[in-house]
Amino acid sequence: MKKILGMGNALTDILLQINDDNVIFNLNLLKGGMNLIDLIKLEEIRSHFDMLTSKKAAGGSASNTVNGITRLGGQAGFVGKVGNDETGDFFRNDTINNGVAPILSYSSNQSGVCTVLVSKDGERTMCTFLGAAAELEVDDIKPEMFEGYDIFHIEGYLVQNHDLIYNAVKHAKKAGLLVSIDMASYNVVEANLDFLKKLVAEYVDIVFANEDEARAFTGKEPEDALIKIAENSYIAVVKVGKDGSYVMSDNIKHTIEPYVADCIDTTGAGDLYAAGFLYGLSRDLPLDICGKIGSYVSSQVVEVIGAKMSEETWEKINSEVKMIIGDWSIVNSQ
Secondary structure, eight states, X not given: OXXXXXXXXXXXXXXXXXXXXXXXHHTTOOTTSEEEOOHHHHHHHHTTSOGGGOEEEEEOHHHHHHHHHHHTTOEEEEEEEEESSHHHXXXXXXXXXXXXXXXXXXXXXXXXXXXXXEXXXXXXXXXXXXXXXXXXXXXXXXGGGGTTOSEEEEEGGGTTOHHHHHHHHHHHHHTTOEEEEEOOOHHHHHHTHHHXXXXXXXXXXXXXXXXHHHXXXXXXXXXXXXXXXXXXXXXEEEEOGGGOEEEEETTEEEEEOOOOOOOSOOTTHHHHHHHHHHHHHHTTOOHHHHHHHHHHHHXXXXXXSSSOOOHHHHHHHHHHHHHHHHHHHXXXXX
16 A cells, blocks of 8 residues: 655644624635734634634644545655644644654744634635744755655645745655645635646646636636646546546546535545545555545535544445445456
C-alpha cells in the first residue's frame, strides 16, 4: 500500500452553527469563501458567539485529508507548523490520535485557528487566522521528510508562498513521489491563477477541484474544465456537489454518481473526497472505484458538523468501502 504525505496549514478548527447569515454580512465576511483574518478580527468574530457551543478539532485541508486516509486504513504523515502553546499541543495530539505521523515545525507565535461559521444551508464560511501555520517556510522542508512516501498532497491554501511550494514539490519529485493538489477555494484560485497554472503544468500529477474552483482555473463549466485540467495532469477530478463528480486520465472520463446525504455542513467535504480517492489510489484501485470511495466518504461528512466523524460513522464508512472494493473484485474475477 502506498503512503501519502500531506502538507498544509496546521489549523485547529473552531466550528459554530449560525441561524442567520446576516451576521456574516455584518462582519464583512465572504459567505462560502475563505476569509483571512488577523487577531483583532478573530476577537470581533468571537464576540458575536457563545464559544462554549463550539466544537474543536485538528483541521486544515490537507490535515483533514490525511486524517481521513488513516481512518480508512491507509498510512499518512502531515507537514505543518504550530506554536508552542495549548492549541499547538492539541493539534499534535489530535493528529497522533488519528493515526497520522506529525512532522511539525514550531514557532514562538500563536498557533493558527480556523473559525468555521456553518449556515443553515450547510454552507461554511471560513475565518482563518493563520498564525504560526503561515510561517512554514523553505528551511522547514527537508529531503528526508519524503522518504518512505509515495504521494505528496498539498492544499491550495499554501499557494501564497511560492518558494515553499516550489521547494517542496521539487523535493517530492526528486524522491519519486506523485504530486497531488486540492485547489482549496475559488477565491484562492482567482488570486493565484498564473502561479497555479504554472505549478500544475510543471509538477502536479493529480488535481482536485470543485466546480467553482475548476471554473476559476479554466474559465469553463465542469465537464469542459475537466478536459482542460487533464491536459496538464495525470489525473483530473472535478466535483459537482450533489450531482457527483468527474474523473479523467489518459482521455478516459469517469462519471461518479453521488450518494444521497442529509447535508447540514459542507466543511471537509472536498478534503474527505480527496481522502477516499487517494486511499483508493494507494491500493492501486481503478479510478472510478477511487472516485466512488471519495464520493461515499464525503457524503458522510456533510451529515455532521465539522470534518471529524464519530467512531460509529467510521465503522459504517469502512464497512461500505469494503463492500465497494469487494463488489469490484468480484466483477473483475469473473
